[in-house]
Amino acid sequence: MTQPKVLISDKMDPKAAQIFRDRGVHVDEITGKTPEELKAIIGEYDGLAIRSSTKVTKQILEAATNLKVVGRAGIGVDNVDIPAASAKGVVVMNTPFGNSITTAEHAIALMFALARQLPEADASTQAGKWEKNRFMGVEVTGKTLGLIGAGNIGSIVASRALGLRMKVVAFDPFLTPERAVELGIEKVELDELLRRADFITLHTPLTDQTRNILSRENLAKTKKGVRIVNCARGGLIDEAALKDGLDSGHIAGAALDVFETEPAKDSPLFGTPNFISTPHLGASTSEAQVNVAIQVAEQLSDFLLLGGITNALNVPSLSAEEAPRLKPYMALAEKLGSLVGQLTTGTIPRISIHAEGAASELNTKPMVAAVLAGFLREQSDTVNMVNAPFLAKERGIEVREVRTEKEGDYHTLLRVSVKTSAGERSVAGTLFSNAEPRLVELFGIKVEAELAGHMMYIVNEDAPGFIGRIGTLLGENGINIGTFNLGRRDAGGEAVLLLSVDSPVPAGVIDQASKLPGVKLVRPLKF
Numbered sequence: 001m002t003q004p005k006v007l008i009s010d011k012m013d014p015k016a017a018q019i020f021r022d023r024g025v026h027v028d029e030i031t032g033k034t035p036e037e038l039k040a041i042i043g044e045y046d047g048l049a050i051r052s053s054t055k056v057t058k059q060i061l062e063a064a065t066n067l068k069v070v071g072r073a074g075i076g077v078d079n080v081d082i083p084a085a086s087a088k089g090v091v092v093m094n095t096p097f098g099n100s101i102t103t104a105e106h107a108i109a110l111m112f113a114l115a116r117q118l119p120e121a122d123a124s125t126q127a128g129k130w131e132k133n134r135f136m137g138v139e140v141t142g143k144t145l146g147l148i149g150a151g152n153i154g155s156i157v158a159s160r161a162l163g164l165r166m167k168v169v170a171f172d173p174f175l176t177p178e179r180a181v182e183l184g185i186e187k188v189e190l191d192e193l194l195r196r197a198d199f200i201t202l203h204t205p206l207t208d209q210t211r212n213i214l215s216r217e218n219l220a221k222t223k224k225g226v227r228i229v230n231c232a233r234g235g236l237i238d239e240a241a242l243k244d245g246l247d248s249g250h251i252a253g254a255a256l257d258v259f260e261t262e263p264a265k266d267s268p269l270f271g272t273p274n275f276i277s278t279p280h281l282g283a284s285t286s287e288a289q290v291n292v293a294i295q296v297a298e299q300l301s302d303f304l305l306l307g308g309i310t311n312a313l314n315v316p317s318l319s320a321e322e323a324p325r326l327k328p329y330m331a332l333a334e335k336l337g338s339l340v341g342q343l344t345t346g347t348i349p350r351i352s353i354h355a356e357g358a359a360s361e362l363n364t365k366p367m368v369a370a371v372l373a374g375f376l377r378e379q380s381d382t383v384n385m386v387n388a389p390f391l392a393k394e395r396g397i398e399v400r401e402v403r404t405e406k407e408g409d410y411h412t413l414l415r416v417s418v419k420t421s422a423g424e425r426s427v428a429g430t431l432f433s434n435a436e437p438r439l440v441e442l443f444g445i446k447v448e449a450e451l452a453g454h455m456m457y458i459v460n461e462d463a464p465g466f467i468g469r470i471g472t473l474l475g476e477n478g479i480n481i482g483t484f485n486l487g488r489r490d491a492g493g494e495a496v497l498l499l500s501v502d503s504p505v506p507a508g509v510i511d512q513a514s515k516l517p518g519v520k521l522v523r524p525l526k527f
Contacts, residue, residue, distance in 0.1 A: 004304040005044060009033060010051035012073055013293035023301040039063040047300045049073065050080075058084040071300045073292040074099060074283055076233070077313060086314045089384040093299050093312050097152060098292035099283035104156035106282045107201050107231045110255035114199075114227045115140050117253075119276050138198075141165045146197025148213060149204030149232065150175045150185065157201055158185050169193050172204075194221040199229065206233035216241035219251070227253040231282040234260040239269060246272050257282050309366075315386045316365030326362060329414065330370040330385075332429050332437035335451040335527055336416045337374025339427050339439070342525050343457060350419040351375060351392070352400040358412035360403035368401055371416055410440065439485075442496055447487030449498045455525040456505055461518035462488045462495040469516050474501070477509050494520070 005026045008017060012029075020027035030041070035055065042048065042064045049071045050056065056070055061084050070080055072094040085092050113119060116137035124131050145161045147154045147170040158168045168185040171193045180187040190213075193200070200222070204210045214228070214237040222228075228251060230237055239260055245251035246269075255276040259267060262280060269275050283292070302308035307327065308320030318326060333353070340351075353371050355364050372388035376395075383391060392399055410430040417426035428441040429451075439449045460466055467484070474481060480502040488495035505524050514522040 004046040006047035006049060006300055007045040008049045009054040013290045015290060016293035016297040019297035020301060025301050025304060047304055049296050049300060052079055056080040061085055061088045069300055069303050071296040073296040082314055086387050086390045089387045091312050091386050092314050095292045095295040096311055098295045099288035100153050100156055102285045102288035103231055103282035104153050106257060107157050107229050108160050110229045110276060111199055113276055114253040114255050143198040144169060144196050146193040146200045148202045154203035155183055158183050169196060191221060194218055197226060199227050201229040202232045202236050204232055206235045211235050212238050219245050224250055225252045229255045231257040234258040234262060243269050243272055246274055316369060318366045322363055326366055328431050328435045329359060329367055332414055332431060333367040333370035334374035335437055336414060336427050336429050337371035338377055338527060339451060340416050340418055341375040341378045343523060344418055344420055346421060348397055348418050350398040352417040354402040354415040356404045356413040357407040359414050360405050364401060445487040445489055445496050447485055447496055449485035451527045453527060454501050454504050456499040457523040457525055458497040459521040460495055462493055463518050466518055473512055479505060
């Protein structure tokens with residue numbers, strides 16, 4: 001196996017490079033390059049490890065001819081063109097948990113700073129004033145904290161707030177009632193949170209659904225005297241409306257670590273009374289910097305060496321522990337998808353992947369992606385597991401996934417079905433000895449075959465003498481047959497023949513075979 005190469009293009013803790021070396025990955029640390037300089041060298045590398053400085057644009061990706069994975073040491077991937085990476089077949093990963101505690105603690109720190117007006121009190125005192133009566137704070141004990149987003153970081157903030165004897169309510173469409181009980185918090189709708197919360201902290205990504213979630217309209221719904229903290233993403237709050245709320249006194253205080261435009265050097269919020277700002281320090285602790293560097297190195301190494309996919313943003317996750325067990329299933333899935341793709345023509349509105357028996361107990365998302373990659377390979381020579389789902393969506397193909405735990409004729413089975421103008425057509429395969437992919441059914445006909453190399457698919461009438469005729473034809477043209485794999489619906493009816501051959505079958509020979517007596521269809525195949 002060729003040693004994979006990784007480029008670290010942003011300053012990162014030295015432990016990252018050491019992990020790559022210890023795992024057998026070649027690593028270069030080349031930081032501070034301009035986009036043009038990066039384009040000139042990126043083609044050598046299989047992996048790219050970045051922080052926030054490197055911009056992985058469409059142009060960079062086009063130059064990255066060998067690139068397989070981009071790893072962001074941190075949460076935000078605003079500097080990566082994920083659609084372009086997906087189209088290119090490049091996995092994009094981040095490290096969402098390495099700085100979770102750090103970011104949560106920063107939110108709590110800002111909440112305390114607001115409650116006790118610490119920055120203003122510090123500036124006043126160091127200016128020689130002693131304005132003890134000016135800075136009247138509030139306790140957090142007994143107050144209601146409203147979480148907008150109760151995922152990884154939000155749940156850590158909740159646990160800290162509960163330790164401070166606060167009441168915690170949360171708005172999060174993905175928060176289940178069971179998880180809310182487990183966290184000891186109350187799940188509410190957004191309007192109720194705005195009405196009840198004394199403090200509001202935001203812990204949600206910036207999406208079309210969350211952009212300006214604290215809009216002017218929603219800020220007007222908040223309790224008078226509310227204090228707001230945002231350590232998540234700029235753009236979640238209408239900053240002009242926030243300033244108006246602070247100026248009017250409706251909002252008692254606000255603390256932002258993130259801004260809609262960064263670096264924020266001339267925000268209208270600057271200088272507003274009861275406003276605190278920090279320069280995107282949520283992840284800025286020595287522990288967090290080490291953690292995200294270690295995590296990105298481990299994730300990229302797992303992917304390049306073992307096929308493990310962790311914290312990916314554009315492909316299903318596949319742990320390094322799962323990868324060896326799933327590898328033969330993914331090989332089977334890709335071959336079945338390729339077989340269907342080579343044997344069907346015209347528009348395919350729907351493809352279904354059915355996992356049965358032991359296969360249904362596994363992580364089927366990678367199998368689905370592998371089927372789509374195999375199926376679409378006839379349409380694109382750059383398709384892989386990463387971009388296949390996106391290409392299927394672009395082509396208007398509906399993808400269905402079905403699981404059946406009950407075993408049928410086989411201990412484990414994977415079936416791929418496509419909807420065609422002639423009706424539903426399906427192929428099925430299993431694993432022999434839990435490792436060797438085998439086709440066991442082809443368009444309703446039982447046939448056992450290994451799908452590998454160059455093959456011929458022939459549909460013919462089941463009649464004596466046909467095997468001799470096809471063997472003679474191939475022999476006369478210097479084509480050696482590896483294996484014969486036969487199947488038929490019933491005696492004298494329609495039969496299928498899958499031949500493995502040692503070399504590609506010329507178009508002229510395919511044409512001659514199609515003219516043999518009883519032959520209905522001949523197709524060359526390649527796996």
